[in-house]
Amino acid sequence: MGLAEALKNGKFVVTAEVAPPKGVDVQEMLENAELLKGKVDAVNITDQQSSVMRLGSLVSCYLIKQKGLDPVFQVTCRDRNRLALQSDLLSAYALGITNVLCLTGDYVSLGDHPNAKPVFDLDSVSLLKVAKTLEEGYDLAGKPLKGTPKFLLGAVVNPGAEPLEPQIIKMEKKVKAGAQFFQTQGVFEPAKFEKFVKASAYLRVSVLAGIIPLRSVAMARFMNKAVAGVHVPEEIIEELDRATDKPKKSIEIAGRLIRELKGMCQGVHIMAIGWEKRVPAILEAAGLV
Amino acid sequence: MIVSELKPLPEILGYLERDKSIFLVGCHGCAEVCQTGGEAQVLEMKQKLEQAGKKITGYSVVDFLCNKALVKMKLYAHEEEIMAADSLLVMTCGIGIQATASVVDKPAHPACNTLNLGGFHGEWRGSERCLECGDCLLEYTGGICPLVACTKGLINGPCGGAKDGKCEFEPAVRECGWHLIYQRLQKIGQLDKIKTILPPKDYAKMQPPPALRSTILWALEQKETGR
Numbered sequence: 001m002g003l004a005e006a007l008k009n010g011k012f013v014v015t016a017e018v019a020p021p022k023g024v025d026v027q028e029m030l031e032n033a034e035l036l037k038g039k040v041d042a043v044n045i046t047d048q049q050s051s052v053m054r055l056g057s058l059v060s061c062y063l064i065k066q067k068g069l070d071p072v073f074q075v076t077c078r079d080r081n082r083l084a085l086q087s088d089l090l091s092a093y094a095l096g097i098t099n100v101l102c103l104t105g106d107y108v109s110l111g112d113h114p115n116a117k118p119v120f121d122l123d124s125v126s127l128l129k130v131a132k133t134l135e136e137g138y139d140l141a142g143k144p145l146k147g148t149p150k151f152l153l154g155a156v157v158n159p160g161a162e163p164l165e166p167q168i169i170k171m172e173k174k175v176k177a178g179a180q181f182f183q184t185q186g187v188f189e190p191a192k193f194e195k196f197v198k199a200s201a202y203l204r205v206s207v208l209a210g211i212i213p214l215r216s217v218a219m220a221r222f223m224n225k226a227v228a229g230v231h232v233p234e235e236i237i238e239e240l241d242r243a244t245d246k247p248k249k250s251i252e253i254a255g256r257l258i259r260e261l262k263g264m265c266q267g268v269h270i271m272a273i274g275w276e277k278r279v280p281a282i283l284e285a286a287g288l289v
Numbered sequence: 290m291i292v293s294e295l296k297p298l299p300e301i302l303g304y305l306e307r308d309k310s311i312f313l314v315g316c317h318g319c320a321e322v323c324q325t326g327g328e329a330q331v332l333e334m335k336q337k338l339e340q341a342g343k344k345i346t347g348y349s350v351v352d353f354l355c356n357k358a359l360v361k362m363k364l365y366a367h368e369e370e371i372m373a374a375d376s377l378l379v380m381t382c383g384i385g386i387q388a389t390a391s392v393v394d395k396p397a398h399p400a401c402n403t404l405n406l407g408g409f410h411g412e413w414r415g416s417e418r419c420l421e422c423g424d425c426l427l428e429y430t431g432g433i434c435p436l437v438a439c440t441k442g443l444i445n446g447p448c449g450g451a452k453d454g455k456c457e458f459e460p461a462v463r464e465c466g467w468h469l470i471y472q473r474l475q476k477i478g479q480l481d482k483i484k485t486i487l488p489p490k491d492y493a494k495m496q497p498p499p500a501l502r503s504t505i506l507w508a509l510e511q512k513e514t515g516r
Contacts, residue, residue: 078441082489104441104443104448104449104450106450106457107440107441107450107456107457107458109457109458109459110457110458118441120441120442120443121489121490121492122489123441123443123444123445123446124445124448125445125446125486126445126486126487126488126489129486129488130489140489156449157449158449161447161449161451162453163471165471165480166446166447166467166468166471166483167447167449169446169480169483169484170445170446170447172484173445173446173484173486176486177486185449226452227452228449228450228451228452228457229449229452
């Protein structure tokens with residue numbers, strides 16, 4: 001079952017993130033995707049995440065689709081202007097890739113090519129609107145298209161942002177622009193997430209809560225210090241620190257978070273960041289498989 | 290010289306839709322030379338707005354509106370008229386509009402588009418404040434330009450990368466522009482302004498229009514700068 005159907009049926013949706021390799025050896029990426037087959041509704045393919053140059057998202061989506069999984073094409077506004085973005089959306093549809101997640105993209109300074117020229121010709125809101133315009137049979141310049149694409153459009157939101165209000169305002173704009181589902185930044189505090197859910201309930205849109213398994217105590221501390229809107233509570237860090245089998249504990253924590261969030265959202269989006277092989281274990285710990 | 294042009298009157302009236310009384314601000318510098326915000330244009334605007342049913346509480350034409358310290362001093366002399374107005378209409382370049390917005394806790398609507406700074410960023414030094422985009426957005430962002438204040442130049446709201454009001458790029462020294470815009474709009478009661486979805490920028494407007502490039506003024510300017 002694909003993502004569109006899963007969202008429509010109102011089942012608890014599970015998506016997971018897979019990163020293309022830096023280089024052309026796609027074997028590990030495909031192996032990771034294979035492990036998720038039958039366990040997730042869709043696989044997000046990141047678009048040079050953290051501004052690190054990698055194999056492209058579109059080609060990776062295509063390869064993963066051939067393996068029988070439903071890919072979500074992540075598109076950022078960082079590297080392409082409006083011509084390239086529209087062209088890639090058309091290319092995706094021509095390859096049968098219809099799930100698109102529209103993002104702003106990290107700033108170039110965060111990655112391994114900090115001296116690159118950042119583009120940001122469009123932003124996440126206007127990218128969603130452009131995708132809708134293509135669906136209406138026109139490009140951004142108002143020129144008619146030969147054949148029209150149809151997408152399932154997604155967007156992101158940061159439920160841990162402080163203040164939250166500007167994020168909700170932007171989320172509303174994304175919904176108005178055409179976003180049909182949202183995947184969030186990593187969530188570690190269900191109580192805080194609940195506040196976000198209440199604040200955004202009026203938008204009536206599917207939200208998949210972001211789950212990031214903690215690979216280590218250092219990773220948790222790093223995220224608290226450097227990653228916007230992510231806060232791993234001290235109790236969780238200590239719990240992980242005390243454990244002798246850290247990976248096992250980490251899986252347990254992620255599983256527990258999913259159980260706690262289950263009643264508040266339409267699904268979860270697991271960003272394993274290097275721990276893709278452990279996603280099935282997390283889903284098991286959450287009681288989802 | 291900073292080149293500006295007046296926005297079409299319907300656009301300006303749209304900005305002033307919810308305001309009954311307005312205070313006008315002009316500039317004796319570049320805006321006077323461009324005939325967008327000199328005393329004559331300010332008086333002309335006064336008449337047009339009055340015809341449209343607005344009350345003009347007063348006006349001030351400042352020597353150099355880009356000189357923030359001077360703006361504060363000059364506008365202070367009109368405190369009562371400004372306090373009596375719902376908002377200000379600023380008939381100058383983007384820097385003058387931002388300088389006005391930074392000293393008055395009322396909406397400062399832009400009456401002009403800034404076409405070219407000619408390398409001159411006015412008397413309010415310290416950082417780049419106007420990208421001379423030719424289609425001023427300051428109306429929607431509380432008088433803080435998102436093209437410059439936001440590292441990514443986003444026009445539809447913040448990305449998810451800011452932490453504690455700091456930009457993901459150089460968080461030690463750089464504020465999140467959208468955090469500043471949010472705070473400012475909250476302060477002047479205009480948060481709904483950022484709910485408008487702004488279409489992608491027309492970057493063709495960043496090129497000065499041919500009509501302007503053919504003027505004597507433009508030719509002189511180019512000659513003076515040795516190009």
